[in-house]
Amino acid sequence: xxxxxxxxxxxxxxxxSDADGRIIYVGxxxxxxxxxxxxxxxxxxxxxxRSLVAHIASVDFVVTGTETExxxxxxxxxxxxxxxxxxxxxxxxxxxWIELTREEFPRLVIARRATDDGTFFGPFVSAAERDRVLxxxxxxxxxxxxxxxxxxxxxxxxxxxxxxPCTGKVSPAEYDENVKKAALLLKGKSTELLDxxxxxxxxxxxxxxxxxxxxxxxxxxxxxxxxxxxxxxRRREYDQDVIAYQVTDGKAYxxxxxxxxxxxxxxxxxxxxxxxxxxxxxxVQYYSDREPPNELILGHETDPALAGFLSEKKGRQVEIVVxxxxxxxxxxxxxxKNLEIAFFRDxxxxxxxxxxxxxxxxxxxxxxFDISHLSGTxxxxxxxxxxxxxxxxxxxxxFKIKTVEGIDDFASIAEVVKRRYTRLIDEHxxxxxxxxxxxxxxxxxxAQESLAALGASAQPVIAIAKREEEIYTxxxxxxxxxxxxxxxxxxxxxIRDEAHRFAITYNRLLRKKKVIT
Numbered sequence: 001x002x003x004x005x006x007x008x009x010x011x012x013x014x015x016x017s018d019a020d021g022r023i024i025y026v027g028x029x030x031x032x033x034x035x036x037x038x039x040x041x042x043x044x045x046x047x048x049x050r051s052l053v054a055h056i057a058s059v060d061f062v063v064t065g066t067e068t069e070x071x072x073x074x075x076x077x078x079x080x081x082x083x084x085x086x087x088x089x090x091x092x093x094x095x096x097w098i099e100l101t102r103e104e105f106p107r108l109v110i111a112r113r114a115t116d117d118g119t120f121f122g123p124f125v126s127a128a129e130r131d132r133v134l135x136x137x138x139x140x141x142x143x144x145x146x147x148x149x150x151x152x153x154x155x156x157x158x159x160x161x162x163x164x165p166c167t168g169k170v171s172p173a174e175y176d177e178n179v180k181k182a183a184l185l186l187k188g189k190s191t192e193l194l195d196x197x198x199x200x201x202x203x204x205x206x207x208x209x210x211x212x213x214x215x216x217x218x219x220x221x222x223x224x225x226x227x228x229x230x231x232x233x234r235r236r237e238y239d240q241d242v243i244a245y246q247v248t249d250g251k252a253y254x255x256x257x258x259x260x261x262x263x264x265x266x267x268x269x270x271x272x273x274x275x276x277x278x279x280x281x282x283x284v285q286y287y288s289d290r291e292p293p294n295e296l297i298l299g300h301e302t303d304p305a306l307a308g309f310l311s312e313k314k315g316r317q318v319e320i321v322v323x324x325x326x327x328x329x330x331x332x333x334x335x336x337k338n339l340e341i342a343f344f345r346d347x348x349x350x351x352x353x354x355x356x357x358x359x360x361x362x363x364x365x366x367x368x369f370d371i372s373h374l375s376g377t378x379x380x381x382x383x384x385x386x387x388x389x390x391x392x393x394x395x396x397x398x399f400k401i402k403t404v405e406g407i408d409d410f411a412s413i414a415e416v417v418k419r420r421y422t423r424l425i426d427e428h429x430x431x432x433x434x435x436x437x438x439x440x441x442x443x444x445x446x447a448q449e450s451l452a453a454l455g456a457s458a459q460p461v462i463a464i465a466k467r468e469e470e471i472y473t474x475x476x477x478x479x480x481x482x483x484x485x486x487x488x489x490x491x492x493x494x495i496r497d498e499a500h501r502f503a504i505t506y507n508r509l510l511r512k513k514k515v516i517t
Contacts, residue, residue: 002059007033011070012063019057025085026077028070032061047250048273052085067305075288087272105165106179121186140219141178239293244335247274255339269342296320297328346389349491356488363433368495370438371412372503381416382503386495398506410446418450437463438496444472
């Protein structure tokens with residue numbers, strides 16, 4: 001154990017080194033002695049911190065005058081030493097950028113990473129949104145798309161979607177003016193751009209230049225329509241970052257929303273080993289190489305010195321807000337929702353379905369049955385298994401119908417359900433958390449009779465009818481109608497469609513074998 005008796009009770013930074021003298025962790029503290037001692041006196045550390053403590057051979061420290069100075073010093077030391085146990089910020093995925101090239105007549109192109117070769121806008125989370133912005137910018141401001149200027153006008157010139165600098169009919173100055181307007185749009189400053197265009201349109205109209213005023217009006221309408229389609233739009237004259245995170249099984253999952261003047265401009269997702277003070281440590285590293293926003297929206301309070309650190313980085317006041325209600329709370333909830341979808345979509349599907357059906361716990365294992373035939377021939381049954389929100393193909397089963405003559409979906413469902421769960425009983429294997437039958441009330445009743453005959457009448461089972469997408473449950477006379485956009489119903493559709501695909505595939509296989517024979 002490290003001797004902490006000689007440590008001061010001042011603010012500052014502490015540096016842990018391993019037996020080889022390598023710095024493995026850098027931290028900051030309001031009281032160095034208390035903070036360092038806590039590593040060796042607490043018994044309930046998370047796995048990452050327990051591993052860190054096991055490798056600490058020595059501790060060094062640097063006293064600072066204030067907590068804000070400690071934040072600044074910690075940032076510098078982490079960047080310098082790259083300690084093993086400080087979080088390694090690696091973006092969970094890369095998004096595409098839009099590049100404005102450095103040419104006499106610049107082009108707008110899609111780029112996978114930002115370099116020093118041009119001006120970059122983004123990254124864009126949604127490819128569809130990126131393509132929509134790019135298309136509007138090219139069309140409205142008539143920017144060229146060709147890699148090399150051709151010797152004669154192309155089709156885009158004849159369609160009046162390119163100013164065709166290849167013809168010499170547009171001067172570099174006029175083309176550059178359009179480039180500047182496109183840059184404003186790509187920066188998310190559509191309000192400024194619209195104000196500028198409206199002012200120019202009014203001037204042109206007053207000088208009776210009606211043709212040019214009409215062109216400007218069309219540009220204003222196109223840009224206004226694009227602005228209306230932004231995912232999140234609110235009236236703000238300053239930038240905000242919204243951060244939500246969750247710790248699960250020793251991992252931290254974090255989402256950052258960058259909101260520029262009321263418009264969601266970017267979303268970033270991170271995952272790293274969880275430890276103590278992960279949010280503050282993340283913020284220090286995240287803003288070490290980028291300018292902090294005017295306002296930071298978080299889910300809980302942080303060390304007051306953090307605001308001082310961010311303000312020092314920005315050169316002006318940065319406000320940290322923990323909203324309880326209102327617009328900012330809605331933004332934070334939206335970030336949390338995106339976090340759940342990005343990292344916990346599969347478990348979220350089970351949770352939503354369990355809640356919609358009133359089950360005592362989310363159905364982790366679900367089995368779904370379907371019957372397939374062609375005019376009564378090659379009658380087969382299929383069963384697919386989903387585990388923790390994903391298909392588990394090792395659990396798929398297919399059945400040749402043995403006891404049913406002709407077309408009888410009810411009897412066929414009864415047979416395959418009985419065969420499946422008789423097998424599980426014989427093998428002493430656990431039943432699924434939920435059984436889904438592709439069909440209506442009749443198919444559900446047939447499945448219930450088979451389960452009851454096996455002594456498993458308590459087994460949760462539902463049926464989904466194709467036509468109205470209604471869900472039938474055993475103890476309700478009327479079907480259950482879920483919101484068509486709900487995660488729960490979409491999950492049921494996903495499972496049902498997979499069972500249907502698997503059944504049809506088996507049916508076709510049997511018919512093919514019969515034809516060959």
